Amino acid sequence: MNHSTFAWCVTDSPIGPLLLAATPAGLAQVAFHTDREAAPPLLERLAARLGARPEEQAADPSPGAGAVLAEAVRQLEEYFAGRRRIFELPLDWSLCTGFNRRVLRELDATVPFGAVAGYGELAERVGEPGASQAVGRAMGANPLPVVVACHRVVESDGGLGGFGGGLETKRRLLALEGVLPEPLF
Structure with missing residues (x-):
């Protein structure tokens, strides 16, 4: 993945589907109640704000944004199962100033x-x-x-x-x- 794209995926959770988006800098977005069908408008807004193209990606353990997604999915699963109290993820704060x-x-x-x-x-x-x-x-x-x-x-x-x-x-x-x-x- 290069810097002109950001990775995204949808994961199920006890509070409904969550869309996750990550850049090489870290997790950039968690969106509530967003499944694959509801994702396009959000992805368009994210693309404009991040200056990058969305790339759907299965959580990938190799270095880069896909690895951030894989780790975010894992840690969210642990949190919802009551096994995690602190998230230890790189965060991309570029969507807030x-x-x-x-x-x-x-x-x-x-x-x-x-x-x-x-x-x-x-x-x-x-x-x-x-x-x-x-x-x-x-x-x-x-x-x-x-x-x-x-x-x-x-x-x-x-x-x-x-x-x-x-x-x-x-x-x-x-x-x-x-x-x-x-x-x-």
Whole structure:
């Protein structure tokens, strides 16, 4: 794979199909509820933003973006099976910049598995007290959900807040991490 392409694949998960995209720099995108049939519009937007052509690829253990995909699939399977708490993947942060990148990096570095943080708390941590709504927008624009765990950000009153993958998905991820009880049905 050269730098004019990025690798992508779709993997099944307990929260539905996930589209993963990787560049030689690392995992660049995790998209909820995106199977192969729903992938083309997302891939077109990614191609424009990354300046590269999408190349569907089976997870490939050889070096490069395919190896990143293979490792991401493996680690996501472990996470959903309850055997992984920390993702150890190279991440390509090129799809987010500025404030959003600062907030997502802070989230990734300081809010571990099984913990939550408030929108306002994250705003303070990045030196922008009062920017809780901007933190919410950063969570909504997170190109790497699950791996960069925006589901761990909640409202100060204990409410779930929003979530790009849907509130039921957020509930299921928080239950998996022991923050919320498992749904009864």
